[in-house]
Amino acid sequence: MSIGAKKLLLVGDNPFHGISHLSQERVRDRGNGITTASCAAGLVATSVKSGANGFMFSVSDTTLSVLRMLKSPKSRPLDLYALVPYAYEYVRLATHAGGLSGLFKQFAGQIAFSGNFKAAALGLKGILTTDLQELIKAYLAYEISRIKSSAKKNGILRSVLLHEIITDMSLALNIDWLFRSHVEFISEFGIIPGFETRNFSYLVKKFKEWDIDFSKILIATPFNKVGFQMNPSKAECEKALTEISDSNIVAMSILAAGYLKVSEAVEYMDCLPSIKGVVVGISNEKHATETFSFLRNRVLNKSCL
């Protein structure tokens, strides 16, 4: 699948999981309503009406329920950008399962009985040969099938991105084969492979070293005026961006988790070269309408990006 020239204006799901990088107190003030699938689905719908042209989400029970509730706009299904695995959920499950090995056993069982033949076959092969690469493929096939069966015709899975924890840990441990394997395997499905990272300049350096083609992948990473989560520094991330002209970067945290106003965010984005799109999490109807109306005017219709 070609990434194409379309600018991406994506609604993100962090608030639906009860996460705020500005203040956890703010999450509790919002209450539990936003973490229910029906409320989250309503916010996605409002965002789309206001200008969002895709949904980026971590694959969890909540977001899969949101996909089931999506109503396809008359014109076309919603573009979906999935982050896997939903690491925070798996950390919680690992706690309950008695550690990583307990989680692994539990998860292998889920894949085996998922009814997805490709995932189960790859998983079985992986277990019999103790081949981690095959097990990862089994997991990815399982997640893709869950997404597709939840979204049905109301959404099209455009990209599967490796979650930041896996991306960044693999970068640090020099697991280059994992990146190559992800690109190759996800591409086989006609889906764009992607990576989420909070260490953008480190990723650029490593991917250049490993000869990974930036033009064929999507990268989601923080870019914002105050340098929030831009490591090791805002300047280094901006410099790395200039070093990869043929790339597809989706800027995350453009509001620095609510620290910045959307107008300030766009002002900064105007100055950056070659950004493919933005993803913004929204926490209420008003926020969804205001944010995406503003971004639509600036990102899709005007100069920004």
Next chain:
Amino acid sequence: MKAAVVGAGKMGLVHASILNTLPNVELVAFCDKSAIIRRFLAAIVGETRVFAEVERLVDLDADIIYVTTPIPSHYSVVKEIYSWRKPVSIFVEKTLASNYDDSLKLCDLARDSKRANMVGYMKRFAVTFEKARELLNQDAIGQVCSFRAHAYSSDFFGLKEALKMSSNRGGVLSDLGSHVIDLALRFFGNFEVQSSGEASVTGIQNAVSFKVRTDNQIEGTFDVSWCKEGYHVPEFGFSIQGSKGKIKVDDDVVEFETSSEGSFRWHKHDLSDNVGFLLGAPEYYREDDYFVKSILNGIGGEINFSNASKVDYIIGKVVGGTSVS
């Protein structure tokens, strides 16, 4: 420097990854009891050696060993490493040991080894708590009169099997509470437990509250729970009352208020929270970087076994003072 990590769970992988990004550090070995974990680690880490038993590390001449196994095994693993009488610096994930007696024995071994040692109280490296300490050191709120500390998570909220499942993590005081106990020791100096509240049956607490008094007569209250609703991400925090004002601090924000100077608020965004490599939380990078630099510079770290054993002392006093069966 050659580094090895014992225990390849979540924390072991985070530290190993960060260490591998630091200049001057080479990750040479992992050690884990789980055959599944070892099998997959071997596939992942290439040239890094993978062992089942900690004894196998003896011939690697590692300069640093990280111990990130479950708390009850810290004592035996660290004791084993010191028994080699090799020039190795040791980092232990918090808490140092599962009881104060074992902590003291490890302090003695560490002293004899004459090498650097550290315990992973990473909240000390959070920019908000560091800002709060800076304000306290500047006497910004005058003389401190009292404080309230909390450590909450929803890890076991609503789970009937919470007690059984949480036992792997050594109880809520060691897992969550130890961070705020350590921060309180850093902020206010030594203290003694005055009274303690609820602890659950079977010795593995799920929610505990207790009162303390510091050597400077500051009254403190701790409230710790991992069954709290609405704490998807664990939260640690303090409300500190002084003679001239108050400070409220948690992982995200520091608020400072005095009658004379008005009120101020700093988000972590305002406090230079970027790090060389972000994995999990910026604090992990800072503590690993700090430990490596303290070894390279030949200076003892502040969060050494001796200071960390004070946390185990407080936990022992709290648990010992409750009706745990």
